[in-house]
Amino acid sequence: MLTADVVVAIALGYVGLLFLLAFLSDRWSRKGSRWISNSPVIYTLSISVYCTSWTFYGAVGSAARNGLEFITIYLGPTLVFLGWWYLLRKLVRIGQVNRISSIADLISSRYGKSNTLAVMVTLMAVIGTTPYIALQLKAVTTSFEVVSGGSGDLLGNRSGDSGGSDPALWVAVGMALFTILFGTRNLDANEQHPGVVAAIAFEALVKLLALLMVGLFVVFSFGGLENLFPEEMSRRLLERENVFGGRWAVLTFLSATAIICLPREFQVTVVENARESHLRTAGWLFPAYLLLICLFILPIAAAGLTRLPAGANPDMFVLTVPMAANQEMLALFAFIGGFSSATSMVIVACIALSIMISNHIVMPVVLRLRWLRLYDSADLKTLVLFSRRFSILLILFLGLLYYRLSAQTEALASMGLIAFAGVAQFLPSLLGGLYWRQATARGAKLGLMGGVVLWVYTLLLPSLAEDGTMFGEIVSNGLFGWEMLRPQALFGMTGFDPLVHAIVWSLTANTALLIAGSLFSEQAPLERLQSALFVDVFRNTPGDESRALVRSAAIDDLRLLSRRILGADAADRQFRDFALRQGRDDGVPVADTAFITHLERQIGGNVGAASARVMISEVVSGETISLDEIIRMVDETQQVIEYSQALEANSRTLEQTAAQLRQANQRLMRLDTEKDDFLSQVSHELRTPMTSIRSFAEALLKADEMPPDQAHRFMRIIHDESLRLTSLLDDILDLSHLESGEVRWQVEHLDPETAAVNAIAACEGLAAETGVRVEHVPADTPAAIRGNRDRLSQILINLISNAIKYNDSAEPWVRVECRVEAGRWRVDVRDNGPGAGDVAPDQLFSKFARGWRQIAKGRSGTGLGLAISAEIARRHGGDLSLTESSDHGSCFTLTLPIAQ
Amino acid sequence: MPRQKLRDAAFILPFFGLILIMPPFVDIFFSVRLLGGIPVILLYIFCAWTALIVLGWVLSRRLVTDAETAEPRAPILHPMPPEQRDADG
Amino acid sequence: MTKSGADGSVKRILIAEDEPNIVELLTFILERAGCVTRAVTDGEAAIAEIRRDAPDVLLLDLMLPKHDGYAVLKSVRASADNAGLPVVMLTAKGQERDRKVAESLGVNAFITKPFSNQDVVDQVLALAGAGAAGR
Structure with missing residues (x-):
């Protein structure tokens, strides 16, 4: 039918x-x-x-x-x-x-x-x-x-020549x-x-x-x-x-x-x-x-x-x-x-x-x-x-x-x-x-060309080839008979589906040539502009192009051209609209860059961008492509990226600063705690003599009858404790001044040997009282140090008196050895006392160190002596340390830099 | 869903689709056994395809292009152009 | 002359304190109040002495060498025989915190230095009497 x-x-x-x-x-x-x-x-x-x-x-x-x-x-x-x-x-x-x-x-x-x-x-x-x-x-x-x-x-096959x-x-x-x-x-x-x-x-x-x-x-x-x-x-x-x-x-x-x-x-x-x-x-x-x-x-x-x-x-x-x-x-x-x-x-x-x-x-x-x-x-x-x-x-x-x-x-x-x-x-x-x-552009051209050539050779040609024809020969045996150049098995890639084979070769060559070509060639200014416009199309505002191009033209020439391409009506309409947009009421727009660009686009719609460009450029004069503007446009994106990177860096530094602030705060809090500790320690130390003073005084007042020597004894204790209290307060003040660095010392050239001798002399009374023998071994070479005379004496007296006081051996002695060593003046105060025991060295020099209390002979120290001495030594640029400590004795060492 | 996440989803969707239809994933379903009269592999492909379309539909309803709403161009990140900076400084 | 306490027995006090002057003072005032006193100067000796011959009241300084007052207190309270020993803590550290810690460890009285002699005597005697009753 x-x-x-x-x-x-x-x-x-x-x-x-x-x-x-x-x-x-x-x-x-x-x-x-x-x-x-x-x-x-x-x-x-x-x-x-x-x-x-x-x-x-x-x-x-x-x-x-x-x-x-x-x-x-x-x-x-x-x-x-x-x-x-x-x-x-x-x-x-x-x-x-x-x-x-x-x-x-x-x-x-x-x-x-x-x-x-x-x-x-x-x-x-x-x-x-x-x-x-x-x-x-x-x-x-x-x-x-x-x-x-x-x-x-029904087979649906065409039967050869249909005749006709x-x-x-x-x-x-x-x-x-x-x-x-x-x-x-x-x-x-x-x-x-x-x-x-x-x-x-x-x-x-x-x-x-x-x-x-x-x-x-x-x-x-x-x-x-x-x-x-x-x-x-x-x-x-x-x-x-x-x-x-x-x-x-x-x-x-x-x-x-x-x-x-x-x-x-x-x-x-x-x-x-x-x-x-x-x-x-x-x-x-x-x-x-x-x-x-x-x-x-x-x-x-x-x-x-x-x-x-x-x-x-x-x-x-x-x-x-x-x-x-x-x-x-x-x-x-x-x-x-x-x-x-x-x-x-x-x-x-x-x-x-x-x-x-x-x-x-x-x-x-x-x-x-x-x-x-x-x-x-x-x-x-x-x-x-x-x-x-x-x-x-x-x-x-x-x-x-x-x-x-x-x-x-x-x-x-x-x-x-x-x-x-x-x-x-x-x-x-x-x-x-x-x-x-x-x-x-060069990369694109190379790539396109390479890809097309390979496509023609590996795919198009074989499709047109029939056995026996020239093409057919090439397909089976390769170009010029070279097997490596067989269209469907290039360079030995046999056994592949012809389509896959063709795609792999053509696109790989295409891409490779594009990349290589682009890397080895420079962009013309217009190219650069266009690439920015295209790649950043979502980021640009319209009109970006006209900012980068600066052009001017005679308005009449433009009108002529536009009428040619767009037709009289359309062209005139464009001109009128633009004039309105520019705020001119005579219907004649100014031929500025924006307008020219607009016209170029319109014309390009009819004849293609390339041709439109050619036509416009005939009419336009003084066209300059502002490279700066292009670069600015391209850089804007870069700037935005950099800006946000800078923001990031900023917030990182802020974080660091915050971390530092936190550290400083922690340090301050620690110092605060230390101060609190110190204060509570001080109050504790002060209370002990106070206790004696108060209680003994109370006892004296309350006692109806007390043997006179007992009363005398009590009064003596009160007196001693008051003294102790006073010296404690003095020491605390001293240490506080030292640590805050408020006090300016009189610094002069001293002979440390003399200071040592004087210190020993000052402790003579104590030594005689406690029956301790004090020796002095002077240094071979004379030396001079810069420091404060009184403070230096303070250290030496402290060390020597400690050595005397805390020495409970049968035949107690204290030796003061001085020498010059490695550019420093060194004095070792040795004794054969009981040693520091198991008190840690750094604990020893801290305030109110324990450990010496129990062996004080009659008069216990304030506990601050060593701390003060250590601080003085530090202020002099020197060092005070416990160098030896055993059951048989101890040795305190003071080193001070020699003055030049 | 925040805008950026939508865009990320939009970016991932085709790749997700790619994974679904490429070996080795698709090989899992390669079976000519019949399920309700239809070979399993066919069923899989068409179902996956449909699922992708539905996902695409859902996403596209939420994604709004710039052209439709005047999306501001990251204004706060714009550093001042040099001329203005000099004037202030 | 020794006075007897409320129940007639003489109160035996153990003083644990390392400051010799304070020991002397405490001995003086307690003996005037009719007690018999012994003294030790560190925590270890205190614990040993209590074990050897428990007193009626322990007068305990906080800052002792070897074991401090808290450790002694803990040991006493943990011991089998002397858990109920009345303890008076004497210390120059008088903060609220210290008082609370001591109370949580089971101290019966907490006196800060400097103290009033009468106060110490009264507390000790009261605890001695109560202790005797409790034992």
């Missing part, structure tokens, strides 16, 4: 519908109705132009042949869109701020508005898209033949016409085509619906999923060697790359984006769309493998399965779905490519050929449109050519993957440009 004519008619009818839709949408949009550009759902659906007839037909084919592999093509974009916040948002923002018209424009603009790069990217885009278009042609042609029951049969006209040609022509009608009706400054977008969104729904319907049919006709995937079938479909291996990863990576780098995807995602907030919806809705598309792929594949004879073309299962069940309507609908997916791809891809070709190849050439003398906007506009239409024809022609040349038995999927790998070559320059400020 379905004849060729019927099918053609329906297809044309569908196309007509689309056209109507586009036309109306354009009309509404121009009238100001913004429902298309405001709808995030339409935006998301338009992105699904990613799913072409490769998806519609080829996915099932791939599933039937290779199992799960097909899913990678949809998982990659899912990941990219899930992470929309970082990458896609940056792309969209840059696109909006810089009015980017294509991916070539983006890359060229980033690297200093380099036209060379623009041309390179454009050419590569065309070459890369060619296989893709060929694949659409093939799909449409084949599916047409299948569904119209023509020369194909090749449908592919007609399809190509038809698509060209279609695209030209759709996409080049007028020029929009933003390069946005709301009509096309609406039509594409509609097509997205159609193809999804068609695929879902076929899927559902399959499930129902089998009576449920269980019957679709019996053990054997699922093993056959899914169990493969190394499913999740290198190819899985590479394919996911490739598809993730493709969703950004494919010209048509860039067009719908970035250029056609009206609102950044739409990304929020697209971020999850697009992956959801992909999920739905994939849902029934495997069931359909399983159905095909089960129901259809072996040898049937799996690519056509979507059609042949319904047809085998005599569901002709469904098959027709599916055909329309596939047709839809193919045409949407071709339309958008051709539009995107034509923009690139006209902006980056045609316009620059034309501008250089001044003899063409294009004076008014109409001329220029015509030229642009003409060049775009021509480009579309050219692209389709190339696609057709590739289709004819390529191996006829090739699966749809593999042709698509070649295209993916091609556009993947944009990735290093793109990502590098977005995130690495140092990436230079």
Whole structure:
């Protein structure tokens, strides 16, 4: 029932519908109705132009042949869109701020508005898209033949020469016409085509619906999923060697790359984006769309493998399965779905490519050929449109050519993957440009070139090669017969999947050359400016660029130029608006940098940034790029970073200071405690004599009768204790003065020997009383010291009297030995007393040291003597220590520095 | 959830997805046995996919782009430009 | 002449103090009050003496060599025979803290130096009498 004519008619009818839709949408949009550009759902659906007839037909084919592999093509974009916040948002923002018209424009603009790069990217885009278009042609042609029951049969294979006209040609022509009608009706400054977008969104729904319907049919006709995937079938479909291996990863990576780098995807995602907030919806809705598309792929594949004879073309299962069940309507609908997916791809891809070709190849050439003398906007506009239409024809022609040349038995999927790998070559320059400020144009050019060459050699060439031809020779034996240069096993990397092999080589070389090239080249000032604008797009304010560029121009020249490009009305409107913004009421704006930059952007929307720059620069004079400003801009970020680092450092020092303060506080608290301890100790020491004084006095007063010698004794004790008390108080005061360093001593040159002799003489009385013999051994060499006479005596008397007092041996002696030793004057006071016992040396010199009490003969010391002496010694720059202590005696040593 | 954490989550989500679908993790679920008529590996992939989409949806509701709210550019950290500093000093 | 205490027996006091003058004073006033006194000059001797021949009251200085007053007190209170020995602590350290520590260790009276002679005598005699009753 379905004849060729019927099918053609329906297809044309569908196309007509689309056209109507586009036309109306354009009309509404121009009238100001913004429902298309405001709808995030339409935006998301338009992105699904990613799913072409490769998806519609080829996915099932791939599933039937290779199992799960097909899913990678949809998982990659899912990941990219899930992470929309970082990458896609940056792309969209840059696109909006810089009015980017294509991916070539983006890359060229980033690297200093380099036209060379623009041309390179454009050419590569065309070459890369060619296989893709060929694949659409093939799909449409084949599916047409299948569904119209023509020369194909249920097997879905094309039977060689179909004798007569090749449908592919007609399809190509038809698509060209279609695209030209759709996409080049007028020029929009933003390069946005709301009509096309609406039509594409509609097509997205159609193809999804068609695929879902076929899927559902399959499930129902089998009576449920269980019957679709019996053990054997699922093993056959899914169990493969190394499913999740290198190819899985590479394919996911490739598809993730493709969703950004494919010209048509860039067009719908970035250029056609009206609102950044739409990304929020697209971020999850697009992956959801992909999920739905994939849902029934495997069931359909399983159905095909089960129901259809072996040898049937799996690519056509979507059609042949319904047809085998005599569901002709469904098959027709599916055909329309596939047709839809193919045409949407071709339309958008051709539009995107034509923009690139006209902006980056045609316009620059034309501008250089001044003899063409294009004076008014109409001329220029015509030229642009003409060049775009021509480009579309050219692209389709190339696609057709590739289709004819390529191996006829090739699966749809593999042709698509070649295209993916091609556009993947944009990735290093793109990502590098977005995130690495140092990436230079030279690096980008080198990388791109290297990657493309390797791609052509390892992937494109083999796909066109047939055994026996020149290409075929190279493929099997390597270039010039060198085995190391075999396209599919470069440098001995054999045994790899050709795609993986190609990707590894091309992208590695690409990235390496980008990095090396950037590191070894300098950025021109404009490049530096652009790189700052791009990489820091989220941090910059609009107008940053115009601060860095200082330009002036004659307002008339500008007006002329603008009218040429934008058209008289649009240009005049721009001028008036800007004049208003500048606060001038004569409608004539000042041609300052901001205005010029604004105009350049507007013009760039029409002819591409590179060309706009050339045109503007003809008109503009005295353009200086303020390097300082650029550097300032770039440095601002640096400053912010440094500032926050400084803040961090500051807070660290603050912490340190706080720590030091805490330490000082602790020290103070310790000193405070020490003082408290000292005070409590002092009060304790004072109480002891006080106790004696009071109690004995009380006893004396109370006693009615007391023997006179006892009373005398008591009074004596009172007297002695009072003395003790007094000397204690004196010592305390003394020590306190010493420690605080308030007292200034009279310092003079002394003969220490004399001091020693005097001290011994002073203790004579005590010695005689206690029966202790005191000896003096003078030093051999005379010496002089600087110090205070009285204080020195104090130490010596203290030491000597201690030695006398605490000596309870049978034949007590004290020896005072003086000598000069190592630049110091040293006196040892030895005795044969009981030693210090088990009192620790440092304890000995502390205040109120214990340990000597119990052996004091009659008169105990104040306990402060040694502490005072030690302090005096310290003040003199000397040292007092206990050098020997045993049961047989002890030795105290005082050393003092000799005066020069 | 504070803004920065949301952004971190947004950053991690695709990597998380990547881990889910890449070996060795995905190999764990590689089984052609049937669960309710569907091979396990298929079930896993589609469920993981759905989960990621749902997570993406949840996050995208919370993430607000700069273009939508006038987000101030870290103003307090901006050091004064040199000219002003001289004037004060 | 020795006076007898309330119950008629002569009170035997052990003085633990290292300052000789204070020992002399305490001996004087206690003997005038009719007690018999012994003295030791360090903590170790104090503990030994108590074990050897327990007195009726212990007059204990805090700052003693070898074992200080607290240690002696603890040892006494921990001992089997003399846990209930009345102890009067004499010390120049008179802070609240010290008093509390001493009380927690079980001291019966706490006197700070300088002291009133009469006060010491009264406290000792009271404890001696009470101690006798308690024993």
